[in-house]
């Protein structure tokens with residue numbers, strides 16, 4: 001019998017990668033996505049194109065236009081299906097947006113996660129539950145690191161204990177999170193608790209920047225994807241604060257989903273992993289602009305606003321050694337140039353440059 005996978009947010013960047021990754025591995029896949037991304041960020045962020053492609057191209061894919069907050073229909077779905085794996089990626093993903101509608105943000109990110117966890121506990125307790133958490137659970141604590149300003153990026157002194165990246169020992173307490181950071185941290189704690197308290201197989205993957213060609217990049221979300229889109233289309237890009245020297249690590253959706261697969265094959269209870277491009281794959285905004293201009297052979301039209309995004313990290317690189325030590329056969333396969341080149345090829349195809 002085929003194994004059963006539930007993916008929430010199945011038409012988004014990570015959700016759609018999960019659908020494509022697990023289907024050939026013998027899973028029948030049920031996806032939930034109601035295109036809230038379009039509601040959050042407008043038509044340019046609609047994931048309708050991705051839903052169409054999944055339905056056309058992926059065998060054993062069943063789609064539900066459900067809202068994860070719809071507790072009645074979610075319960076019905078769990079009653080009807082015994083899942084082996086649940087990957088929860090649906091979210092309101094932007095901290096700026098969260099401040100506009102705190103109730104909506106919390107109801108999707110926190111409340112609906114509880115809803116899914118309860119149904120998982122009641123109807124598929126033997127399943128593995130994977131949650132795409134975020135490095136924003138650490139709030140702006142990373143900004144208190146002794147960063148030094150270089151020509152094109154901020155950096156940590158090479159002897160600093162977090163030089164290779166920030167690990168899970170950083171406190172998630174007493175810092176500025178943004179409402180998004182709080183709703184995700186609430187969900188992260190719930191997912192951990194269903195592992196620790198109930199002994200279920202759960203994991204939180206606290207991602208740095210997640211990237212890949214299936215991102216419907218928008219001004220408020222999808223850093224590299226949106227930069228490439230602006231470069232191709234001539235649309236103006238605004239850098240918000242830190243002189244454009246803020247550093248992000250970027251992990252390709254394939255590498256992340258492959259990490260989920262490793263966890264699924266040998267799961268633990270209530271685990272937490274920082275996961276991202278690490279030292280292998282990171283870039284500042286200024287460096288990204290330079291590289292994208294080189295790859296696309298176009299000049300980006302951009303301006304600079306002194307005001308940084310509230311609570312935005314100045315420097316984030318994930319230390320992934322905990323995950324690596326648990327799963328030594330997993331590896332990052334995409335670095336920044338490869339990620340950007342792939343996004344560029346895909347976007348040229350979608351927007352018919």
Ligand SMILES: NC(=O)c1ccc[n+]([C@@H]2O[C@H](COP(=O)([O-])OP(=O)(O)OC[C@H]3O[C@@H](n4cnc5c(N)ncnc54)[C@H](O)[C@@H]3O)[C@@H](O)[C@H]2O)c1
Pocket residue numbers: 008009010011012013014015032033034035036037038047066067068069088089090091092093108132133134135184206207208209210211215216222
């Ligand atoms: N992209 C990043 O850089 C990043 C970084 C760290 C963590 N994360 C987390 O990873 C996860 C996946 O991110 P992504 O980049 O794939 O996001 P995404 O926006 O591309 O995908 C999320 C999908 O969920 C859907 N969705 C949202 N609300 C829904 C609801 N109420 N009911 C049903 N579907 C709903 C959206 O329509 C969207 O297609 C999110 O939980 C996000 O918080 C993302």
